[in-house]
Amino acid sequence: MPPSRFEPSIIKNKIKREEIANKNKKAKSQDKLQRRLARAKLEANDPTAKKKRLSTNVPRTLDNMREFDPSFLTADPSSSSQTQDGPSSSPGEPAYDENAEDLASDPFAAYFNSEEDPNIPPKVLITTSPKASKPTYEFCDEIVGIFPGAEFIRRKKGKGFEVGRIAGWAAGRGYKHMVVVNEDMKKPNAITLIHLPNGPTAYFKLTSIELTKQIYGHARATPHNPELVLNNFVTRLGHTVGRMFQTLFPPLPEFQGRQVVTLHNQRDFLFFRRHRYAFRSPEKVALQEIGPRFTLKLRSLRKGIPAVFNLAEEPKGLEFDVDDLKSSVEETLDSDENKQNASEAPEKVIPPKQDDYLWKWKPELETTRRTFFL
Amino acid sequence: MQSDDVIWSVINHQFCSYKVKTATQNFCRNEYNVTGLCNRQSCPLANSRYATIREHEGILYLYVKTIERAHSPAHMWEKITLSNNYSKALEQIDNELIHWPNFMIHKCKQRVTKITQYLIKMRRLQLRQEPKLVGVKKKLDRRETVRERKALSAAHLEKSIEKELIERLKSKAYGDAPLNVNESVWQAFLDREKGDKGKGVANELEDMVNDETDEELEEELEEEMDDWGSREFVSDISEDEDEDDDGLSDLEDVVVRSFDQGSGSDEDGEDGDSNEENSKPKPSTLGKRKAPAPKA
Numbered sequence: 001m002p003p004s005r006f007e008p009s010i011i012k013n014k015i016k017r018e019e020i021a022n023k024n025k026k027a028k029s030q031d032k033l034q035r036r037l038a039r040a041k042l043e044a045n046d047p048t049a050k051k052k053r054l055s056t057n058v059p060r061t062l063d064n065m066r067e068f069d070p071s072f073l074t075a076d077p078s079s080s081s082q083t084q085d086g087p088s089s090s091p092g093e094p095a096y097d098e099n100a101e102d103l104a105s106d107p108f109a110a111y112f113n114s115e116e117d118p119n120i121p122p123k124v125l126i127t128t129s130p131k132a133s134k135p136t137y138e139f140c141d142e143i144v145g146i147f148p149g150a151e152f153i154r155r156k157k158g159k160g161f162e163v164g165r166i167a168g169w170a171a172g173r174g175y176k177h178m179v180v181v182n183e184d185m186k187k188p189n190a191i192t193l194i195h196l197p198n199g200p201t202a203y204f205k206l207t208s209i210e211l212t213k214q215i216y217g218h219a220r221a222t223p224h225n226p227e228l229v230l231n232n233f234v235t236r237l238g239h240t241v242g243r244m245f246q247t248l249f250p251p252l253p254e255f256q257g258r259q260v261v262t263l264h265n266q267r268d269f270l271f272f273r274r275h276r277y278a279f280r281s282p283e284k285v286a287l288q289e290i291g292p293r294f295t296l297k298l299r300s301l302r303k304g305i306p307a308v309f310n311l312a313e314e315p316k317g318l319e320f321d322v323d324d325l326k327s328s329v330e331e332t333l334d335s336d337e338n339k340q341n342a343s344e345a346p347e348k349v350i351p352p353k354q355d356d357y358l359w360k361w362k363p364e365l366e367t368t369r370r371t372f373f374l
Numbered sequence: 375m376q377s378d379d380v381i382w383s384v385i386n387h388q389f390c391s392y393k394v395k396t397a398t399q400n401f402c403r404n405e406y407n408v409t410g411l412c413n414r415q416s417c418p419l420a421n422s423r424y425a426t427i428r429e430h431e432g433i434l435y436l437y438v439k440t441i442e443r444a445h446s447p448a449h450m451w452e453k454i455t456l457s458n459n460y461s462k463a464l465e466q467i468d469n470e471l472i473h474w475p476n477f478m479i480h481k482c483k484q485r486v487t488k489i490t491q492y493l494i495k496m497r498r499l500q501l502r503q504e505p506k507l508v509g510v511k512k513k514l515d516r517r518e519t520v521r522e523r524k525a526l527s528a529a530h531l532e533k534s535i536e537k538e539l540i541e542r543l544k545s546k547a548y549g550d551a552p553l554n555v556n557e558s559v560w561q562a563f564l565d566r567e568k569g570d571k572g573k574g575v576a577n578e579l580e581d582m583v584n585d586e587t588d589e590e591l592e593e594e595l596e597e598e599m600d601d602w603g604s605r606e607f608v609s610d611i612s613e614d615e616d617e618d619d620d621g622l623s624d625l626e627d628v629v630v631r632s633f634d635q636g637s638g639s640d641e642d643g644e645d646g647d648s649n650e651e652n653s654k655p656k657p658s659t660l661g662k663r664k665a666p667a668p669k670a
Contacts, residue, residue, distance in 0.1 A: 063528065159502055255553040271525075277536075278556070282543065282566055285540060
């Protein structure tokens with residue numbers, strides 16, 4: 001039976017109580033320090049002991065203890081593939097096939113399967129919300145430098161210049177992406193990234209912007225196509241976002257430029273960085289930061305381009321079924337021919353009437369502190 | 375006995391609950407006030423004969439108060455529906471308020487004009503798509519900034535980028551003679567690799583390895599590594615997609631869309647040009663950016 005401890009809180013005299021309590025605390029920390037020093041001494045001589053200790057004492061972090069939201073887009077990918085392995089003969093094959101099919105049919109497949117020159121950067125249209133101010137224009141300037149193939153166009157204010165409509169025009173003119181920088185209180189606060197021909201639109205919250213000139217000792221950017229590093233995208237939603245980001249850049253990077261653009265996902269925050277690297281040895285790389293750094297957080301992912309609510313439009317006249325069948329059959333035939341003939345003349349992209357959300361962030365989705373979606 | 379002057383002197387000098395005082399002007403919050411200002415002429419309490427215009431759900435009504443009904447507050451105001459047609463409404467006012475002081479008639483007409491104008495604007499706005507105003511949630515913002523800071527420190531960005539780049543270098547993603555590595559560093563790497571291969575004789579690829587340590591057939595080394603490595607590297611289009619998204623390498627393994635064409639074709643041409651550039655960062659960037667001047 002261990003003897004009961006003497007608690008300093010029993011002492012009624014405040015001065016004495018404090019003295020004893022502090023002495024105890026100090027003794028405890030000294031004791032811990034001595035133990036650590038002794039351990040460090042041991043491990044300096046014996047590296048395997050250190051390894052053993054580290055491997056057995058892995059701390060629990062939010063990233064270790066991550067919980068996945070059970071919906072399809074944000075579920076744990078490894079768990080789903082495990083359940084599919086059971087009935088199949090060859091482990092992993094059916095799961096892989098499904099993933100492959102999904103990848104082949106997702107809107108970014110065109111980028112990965114295209115036979116065009118991989119050095120050509122995909123055209124990106126950058127614009128702002130109406131009536132933007134100087135900090136937003138400066139940020140847009142930086143963005144134009146990030147993406148080779150980017151163009152900035154000032155957004156006009158008016159009825160016919162909604163985001164969805166502009167996206168439709170841009171798609172018609174061969175742009176592959178559109179980036180709309182939203183502004184609030186004279187500061188950029190959100191980015192809408194639209195993949196153009198009918199692609200998904202992602203809305204991100206934009207925080208912690210640091211422009212190139214604000215970074216001390218920044219490197220200078222060159223117009224080489226950068227390499228990409230996309231870290232830590234786990235779920236399907238994460239993969240979609242990662243691939244979307246990837247399609248913004250030309251497929252073939254120019255290694256002589258030694259520029260690397262990183263989008264690192266940590267706990268649903270996407271950290272964007274741009275560095276210039278130089279290999280100092282086979283074990284060491286030196287990184288010098290170029291260019292802006294900002295953080296994105298995905299708020300919503302919509303299926304098509306943003307909707308345009310044309311409430312002033314007259315409803316379409318009544319059409320009768322018989323005529324419709326014939327004309328629809330004719331239309332499909334014609335459209336097939338058109339697709340075969342003219343891939344250079346893209347069909348007109350009309351924005352939808354309603355937004356179709358694939359995923360939307362809601363506070364109630366975060367049931368635990370360890371739930372992340374990307 | 376109704377005496378407007380007495381009422382006005384009390385209201386003006388003592389207390390009126392509808393009065394709103396500002397630095398320059400006094401306003402009247404009474405719903406029946408025609409002008410909205412606190413004046414002797416505009417006060418509905420201090421005038422026994424009074425007329426206002428009020429709007430309810432898009433329809434305009436003329437409210438008239440006369441001294442004959444001053445004794446019954448429940449029936450004091452006479453509510454007359456005005457026509458939807460603007461000019462007809464003005465005529466109606468003229469007809470109802472005939473022989474009234476010009477001030478009253480004029481102010482009522484002004485009010486009718488203003489109300490119709492704002493109703494028109496409301497209808498037009500409904501048809502447009504206005505930017506959606508989303509409230510700033512302070513608590514949410516505060517929580518997320520802290521989480522962002524913690525995530526940033528947990529991310530160890532530079533370390534992970536460095537690790538990724540070293541991995542790409544080691545896995546020969548940059549090919550035989552990469553353009554982004556210093557000559558000496560690349561040589562050191564190759565030497566180290568040869569040393570490792572020499573030591574690792576005991577394992578499967580014994581004979582092939584021995585042969586290759588003598589020659590500099592790095593292409594074959596690359597293919598060997600591909601067989602048990604988790605990535606496929608090829609030149610041209612597909613190859614560089616793999617390099618671009620090594621972060622998604624779990625997905626990329628799967629998709630067999632790359633073709634082994636050998637890594638030599640594209641990079642060989644560039645080797646000659648860029649050998650000198652490997653050693654230093656580019657001296658002259660030519661100050662040119664690809665982005666053209668913004669089009670207005």
